[in-house]
Amino acid sequence: MQLSKGAILEILNGATPNKPVFQIVSAKKMESASSAERYRILLSDSEHLYSHVMLTVQLNKLMTNNDITINSVVEVTKYMCNQVQGEKRILVLSDLNVLAKGNLKVGGRIGNPVQLNPAQLSAVAAGVPSSHSDQAAVKQTSTNQGGLNNNAFKANESRTTPSTPSRVHEIATLTPYQNRWRIRARVTMKSNIRNWSNSRGDGRLFNVNLLDSSGEIRLTGFNSEVDKYYSLLEVNKVYYISKCTLKTADKRYSTLNCDYEMTMTPETIIEPCNDDDVDLPMMTFDFVKISDLEKCKNGSSADVIGVVKVANDVGTVIGKQSQKEITKRDLQIVDQSGVAVKLTLWGDDAVNFNGQGYPVVAVKGAKVSDFGGRSLSVSGGSQMLINPDLKEAHILRGWFENEGRDQTFNMFQSDGSMGSGQSTNWKNFLQVKTENLGQGEKADYFTAKATIIFVRKENCMYQACPTADCNKKVVDQGNGLYRCEKCNREFPNYKWRMILSVNLADHTDNQWVTCFQESAESMLGIKADELGALRETDEVQFEKVINDAQFKQYVFRLRAKVETYNDENRLKTVCVGATPVDWKETGYRLIEQLSQMGI
């Protein structure tokens, strides 16, 4: 009996030969956490043996009835090749005819097949499965799909729940005009629960991304559906889903390649699919080495995996537009490329993160920013996996335990917040001008070692509202009370606030810089309240403090932004921090600069 010699390699490389004939050299029941049994096959086409072969559960009866035995010859009428997690290609057999029962003894195995060498596989587009259905079978089973449906598995759907369509639809075929459908899909992203509040009302919501072999779609649940389905839906698991409403996706917010998106309703049915999950594509990653992040554009997304070398504590920042307090946590992740990068987590991701034991984090769709060279953020649309069961994660773990743990890394991002003490984005004042810092939409931050050459003592402090977080200037009512217009209150006291104008110089140029409270206090070496009292009581001492600050050097963290004032553009530079010069680190930086000049 002839097998379809060479057909395994053809199929793995994307071809779809019709009704190939194979020999089942062996079969074994897989140990699986899920309840369903699955059979794994060692398949031969007389030239090659291939072991990443499965039967769909619908064909299990062929095994349990002994219709297939060792060395049976079969004609496969439906099959699909899935590329999962990088290189591995799984061939799933979903329908076949047994041509000959196996013979364990004489001439059992046909030909002299050898293990297929993975190097013979061509690079098939990741995550795009090739499928094949026997044409006759498609005709028998196609219904209202207009012949577009080429999914090898659609006809095999048998386990149904009452009142739902028995067939499984493909995500790509869903439209708002047809609501009798049911999909089977894998969750590839699950957001946190988010609260919203606007003029139309308020509530809670979450979204998941759903993937099948035809495409991907976003599904959103509100309020009662959050309670009903948030914990049921888990990343990487497969569900049967029906009775959601569809609407046109707003492309401004959608990164998925889908025209529609779905919303849960009280009628929505979501059921876990515990079996048959290998014939759906897995979450696919296209990991970018950390050192290659510099090739990624600001604002783009990238899949990244790394070991968490440093996990900072949770902190809060005030959103620039929203003015709301936001929780964040900065991590520093490293990989074999020898480069470290900052990864910022927000909200619940930040609060719940446990950095003990140098976990591996994989982020699908991390947002890339050019801050400090490059930095990363896990935001909406990103999915973070901690210690995922991925080949890349295990390799990283091994590397880290053996050598990475003690290695030193080049930093993409280090402004002191990572405890490294060194800063990036060093500029001298000439570079600030020639490189047009602060000319863009957003302010530019840079670090400069400079000398204070003049401190303007006039108007360097004012009497401010004593309320915490209100720094509004108060009006002296002359009756011992001070009025804050912002708080609409009068107080018997005030606090001193500083706005200090200083002229900074390095060997290239000078720059006027505004220093507020904390940075002014640190470069004058005195608290604002003390200085305010001095100004009232001891003019000479006050001037001495100002004069003593001159001709001292600091490392300044500066924010530059061009502002228009009286139709004139000027670079407004604000000091956001002044720290003493670390001379050892300065020396290393100079050596680095010399070596870049080839000296």
Added chain:
DNA sequence: CCCCCCCC
């Protein structure tokens, strides 16, 4: 029905 995705 959200659509913010942040900070240095």
